[in-house]
Amino acid sequence: MTEQQKKKISKFLSYVLRHHPESIGLNLDENGWANVDELITKSKRDSYQGFTFEELDEIVQTNSKKRFAFNEDKTKIRASQGHSININLALIPQQPPEFLYHGTAQNNIYSILEKGIEKRSRQHVHLSIDKETATNVGMRHGKPIIITISTEKMFEDGILFYLSENNVWLTDFVDAKYISK
Missing domain, CATH: 3.20.170.30 (ADP-ribosylation fold)
Structure with missing residues (x-):
């Protein structure tokens, strides 16, 4: 997969997983997790060409900003942060560095x-x-x-x-x- 293809899919994933899952009829749970099979299937709708599990896995593993994460068995995926939709990432308050x-x-x-x-x-x-x-x-x-x-x-x-x-x-x-x- 070329860097250009990765970037295109990554932008699509950001759009869908952070802002507009409804644009492809995708369901996110309260913590922002989407079913991987559903995402792959629904990403092939309309004019978007979709991607395979292997391509999705490569994007999650190689994205320099680690924008996306799988659950342990890779059946669910979510954006790591940056959502404009109301989800609960279940983050625990932490003490930040000085600056x-x-x-x-x-x-x-x-x-x-x-x-x-x-x-x-x-x-x-x-x-x-x-x-x-x-x-x-x-x-x-x-x-x-x-x-x-x-x-x-x-x-x-x-x-x-x-x-x-x-x-x-x-x-x-x-x-x-x-x-x-």
Whole structure:
């Protein structure tokens, strides 16, 4: 499978598993899990050409951001985080490191410094453990700006943090008082 094919399938999976399972008539359980056989069958509908289990397995195993995860026997799959639909990832609150990072486009910085970082249509704000990852996220939206978040202070102030299966730190909101550019 070419990198272009992997990217196309990965984008489709993100769309379906994070945002619009109904677009192919897919059922997700309360924790965001979909039946793998149902996903494969329903991905072949309409104009989308679908994929095999082997291709799906390769994408889950080789995706550099580990966006998707199988259950133990690989009969179910879900997105690791980034959902705009209401699901419960069953994440356990954890103490974050002293600082985490958020990558954004330059045109968003003034709003963020004024209002903080909002989750908007997502379930959580996504934060990175390192500046490199945050830079890659910010580059998707234009010239990247890396924001440093005083997450240890947030945690001390009673704000909850979660660590997703693919090591993305999640929280509900980052107040501007915890942000430095």
